[in-house]
Every structure is written in C-alpha cells, then in structure tokens.
C-alpha cells in the first residue's frame with residue numbers, strides 16, 4: 001500500500017495536504033464534518049501582532065471560476081490565538097503552520113518573535129502579500145530586495161522554519177523566490193490570491209475589490225511552482241485552485257512537496273478529505289509507493 005506521509009522540516013506529516021490559510025477558521029470549525037486530524041498540517045488564519053477588524057462587507061464574492069475575497073486580514077491577534085486555540089491542536093496531536101503578517105517590518109519581526117517553538121509547530125508561513133505602510137502601500141512580496149531583507153530578519157529572531165508565501169502579482173516570481181531562499185527561507189508557499197475586482201452594472205459601482213482564488217488561479221500557481229522549482233532547492237508548498245486529487249497531483253509533478261486547498265472547501269466542505277483519498281488512490285493505481293516519486297517529474 002502506498003504511503004502518503006511526507007517529511008517536512010524534519011517532521012513527519014501524515015499526508016501532503018493542508019488547508020490554505022484563512023479558509024478553515026482558527027481551529028475546531030471543521031470538527032463536526034471531518035476534523036483537523038485528517039490534514040497533513042493545519043494552517044492558521046493569518047495572524048498579526050495585534051487584532052485587526054478587517055474590511056466592511058461584502059468580503060467574499062462568487063465569480064464564474066473562483067471567488068474574490070476582501071477579508072482585510074481580520075484576526076484576533078497572535079497572543080489570543082495561542083491562548084484560546086493552541087491547546088486544541090495539542091489535544092488533536094495535529095501539526096500546525098502559523099500564517100502571520102505585519103504592516104511594517106517591525107510588526108513582522110515582533111510577531112515572529114512572539115511565537116515560541118513547539119513540537120507541533122512545523123513552520124511559520126510569512127504572508128508577504130501585505131501592503132507595507134512605511135513603503136507607501138507597496139506589497140512586501142513584490143520587491144526581491146524587500147523580501148530578502150525581511151526573511152533574513154525573521155530568521156534572526158526565530159528558530160522555527162520559515163515558509164515565504166509569495167504573491168503572483170510580480171513580473172518574475174522566480175526572482176522573488178530566489179531572494180527568499182538566499183535570505184534563508186526554509187520553504188516557499190506558492191501562491192497567494194491575485195488582485196481583482198467586480199463591476200455592478202446596475203449600481204455602476206465596484207462592490208468588491210480583493211484577491212481572486214479558486215480554479216482560475218490553478219494554471220498561474222502551477223507555473224509559479226514549476227518556475228521556482230527550477231531555481232530553488234527548498235520545499236515548495238503549492239496552492240491555488242486545487243479542487244481535487246488530480247489538481248494536487250499536477251502540483252506534485254510541477255515540483256511541489258505538499259499542497260494546500262482553500263476555496264474548494266467553500267463549495268464542497270469535503271474537498272480536502274476527497275483530495276487526500278484521491279492522492280493515495282492515484283499512487284496505488286499507478287504503481288508508486290511514495291508521493292516523493294512523482295515530485296517534479298514533468299519535463300519541459
């Protein structure tokens with residue numbers, strides 16, 4: 001029987017499938033249906049040093065081939081998350097990846113510093129798509145020099161492995177990936193949402209401006225994973241439009257070591273367990289014993 005467990009940063013994960021940050025609440029939200037123990041690792045909603053209220057409604061919008069969200073990074077703050085939710089993961093013995101962000105470099109550093117190492121904490125995932133207040137709103141992740149500097153600073157204050165989560169809104173994502181890797185990032189998460197907006201014809205206004213996710217994003221994310229896998233040797237977690245096991249397999253073949261599923265869960269709350277079962281079935285039906293055997297195997 002094929003094993004779908006993987007090793008990530010020295011830790012064994014029961015499978016290579018995670019939820020995408022921001023799409024499965026803080027901890028126990030999915031327990032009534034299937035539960036976090038099903039996941040390779042649980043990825044937290046984006047956390048910041050202090051709580052954020054987020055944007056006014058509408059904050060999510062259904063699009064033809066995906067969704068747009070403008071949550072505005074609403075969260076309870078890193079301290080409250082650990083006080084109220086971390087014991088749940090201890091009880092469930094489920095590995096956690098902490099997604100975090102800041103609006104200034106200092107905020108990123110102080111947030112990372114405040115997170116103490118724990119055997120269940122696999123990595124800190126830096127959301128580098130946030131607007132940098134000090135740089136006049138330009139996103140941290142758009143500038144390779146800025147990415148290099150901030151990843152390096154985070155590495156100085158924490159011993160926990162770092163995943164740099166990159167935005168697709170750049171000309172050459174491989175350049176940004178290389179900068180993150182040179183600065184000491186232990187892995188990459190590719191990709192975050194793509195800026196988008198909607199037009200309301202009747203009211204002649206824009207009801208929502210936000211990040212596009214879901215099926216439309218998949219080919220863009222696949223290309224990012226494939227390109228970055230050519231220039232870095234750190235693990236890549238693929239995310240963007242994964243709806244089922246075939247999508248996940250495509251990401252492994254493009255060079256991903258693990259995958260995350262986000263928007264799919266909104267349409268089908270069982271998308272993640274279905275993907276996990278499907279990945280195992282694919283390996284068994286095709287004579288593979290481990291996920292690693294299909295990683296990066298595509299040509300061209």
Ligand SMILES: Cc1cc2nc3c(=O)[nH]c(=O)nc-3n(C[C@H](O)[C@H](O)[C@H](O)COP(=O)(O)O)c2cc1C
Nearest residue numbers: 020021022046069127191192213214240241262263
């Ligand atoms: C409602 C919602 C909230 C999100 N919140 C975060 C977040 O807090 N931090 C982050 O790095 N990405 C966040 N994302 C982006 C996802 O983690 C993921 O990168 C993106 O949605 C692409 O994956 P998908 O197509 O499977 O949804 C969010 C996405 C959605 C739809």
